[in-house]
Amino acid sequence: MAEQLNIELRTDLKGRDFIGLVDYSPEDIQYLIDLAVELKRKTKAGEPYQPLKGKTLGMIFEKSSTRTRVSFEVGMYQLGGHALFLSRNDLQIGRGEPIMDTAQVMSRYLDGIMIRTFAHRTVIDLARGSTVPVINGLSDLSHPCQALADYQTIFEHKGSLKGLKIAYIGDGNNMAHSLMIGAAKLGMTIAVATPEGYGPDKEVLAASQEAAQQNGGACIVTHDAREAVEQADVVYTDVWASMGFEAEQKEREKAFHAFRVNEELTKYAKPDYLFMHCLPAHRGEEVSEGVIDGKNSIIFDQAENRLHAQKAIMAAIM
Structure with missing residues (x-):
C-alpha cells in the first residue's frame, strides 16, 4: 500500500458535477487519483475519515448494476453519510415526470445525486436542473467513474x-x-x-x-x-x-x-x-x-x- 500522502480536500471542486473526465483538467484528475489512493490507505489502516457525516446521496438506477450500487453505497457509509437506492420504478420519472422537475425536487432533499442511465442527455438535464452535485454512474456515452x-x-x-x-x-x-x-x-x-x-x-x-x-x-x-x-x-x-x-x-x-x-x-x-x-x-x-x-x-x-x-x-x- 502507498505511503501516506496527506491529501487535503480542495475547496475549488466543491459543488461541481462529475459528468465526464472531459470537464476536469489533468491536474484535477491526478488530484482525484491521489485522493483515492490516500482514502484507500486510510480504509486499509482502519483510520476513520468521515467528511460527509450527515449527508445523503440519492442513487438513481435506470440500468442495473453490481459494482456501481455496492461501491457507492459502501463508500457513502464509510465517508459518514447515507446512500438512498432509487430504481426507475421508485420514481415518478418512470411515469413520465420531466427529469428537470425530479432534479429540482431531489435537490431540496439531498446533498448529491448519482445516476446510472441510458441516454447521456438524461445526465445533462439532471445536472442542469439540480442545485447539488450530480455524478454520472454510467450513461451510453461515458463511464467516468x-x-x-x-x-x-x-x-x-x-x-x-x-x-x-x-x-x-x-x-x-x-x-x-x-x-x-x-x-x-x-x-x-x-x-x-x-x-x-x-x-x-x-x-x-x-x-x-x-x-x-x-x-x-x-x-x-x-x-x-x-x-x-x-x-x-x-x-x-x-x-x-x-x-x-x-x-x-x-x-x-x-x-x-x-x-x-x-x-x-x-x-x-x-x-x-x-x-x-x-x-x-x-x-x-x-x-x-x-x-x-x-x-x-x-x-x-x-x-x-x-x-x-x-x-x-x-x-x-x-
Whole structure:
C-alpha cells in the first residue's frame, strides 16, 4: 500500500458535477487519483475519515448494476453519510415526470445525486436542473467513474501514468470513450482497436485527440488489434454487447471474432503488461480464460478501486 500522502480536500471542486473526465483538467484528475489512493490507505489502516457525516446521496438506477450500487453505497457509509437506492420504478420519472422537475425536487432533499442511465442527455438535464452535485454512474456515452478507478489502478501498479500506452480492444462504447479522454488528459497513448462500424463517437475522438496533443499523449483508432497491442503497457477489453445491445449479440460475435484478447494477441504487448476488464466478463468470448485469470490480470484490483475512486469523487465535490 502507498505511503501516506496527506491529501487535503480542495475547496475549488466543491459543488461541481462529475459528468465526464472531459470537464476536469489533468491536474484535477491526478488530484482525484491521489485522493483515492490516500482514502484507500486510510480504509486499509482502519483510520476513520468521515467528511460527509450527515449527508445523503440519492442513487438513481435506470440500468442495473453490481459494482456501481455496492461501491457507492459502501463508500457513502464509510465517508459518514447515507446512500438512498432509487430504481426507475421508485420514481415518478418512470411515469413520465420531466427529469428537470425530479432534479429540482431531489435537490431540496439531498446533498448529491448519482445516476446510472441510458441516454447521456438524461445526465445533462439532471445536472442542469439540480442545485447539488450530480455524478454520472454510467450513461451510453461515458463511464467516468470506472475510468478514474482504472487509472488509479494503473498508477498503483506502474507508479506513474504519463508516457504509458494503453490498448483498448473491442467496442467503441462508453468505456472506450472515458478511457480515451482520461488517457489524453494524463499524457498517455491510447490505441483503440475496433471492427469496422463499431468505432468510438467522432466528437469524443476529436476531443480526445485535441487533449492528447495538449498533454503530450496520443489517441489512435485502428481496426487492427495487433497494431493496438504492440508494446502496450496495459491491454483492456469489455463485453462485445453492452447493456441495451443484447439483441445484436450474434451479429457482434461475428464482427468481433478477430478482436478476442487471448494469449496469441497479448504476446505483442510488453512482458509486464497489465490486463484490465471493467466486468462483468464473458470468459471465452471477448477474453480467454488464460488471460483474464493469468498473472498479468488485475481485474479485481480494478473492481475494488471503484470504491476508493468514487469516495474521492464524493468527498471532493460533496
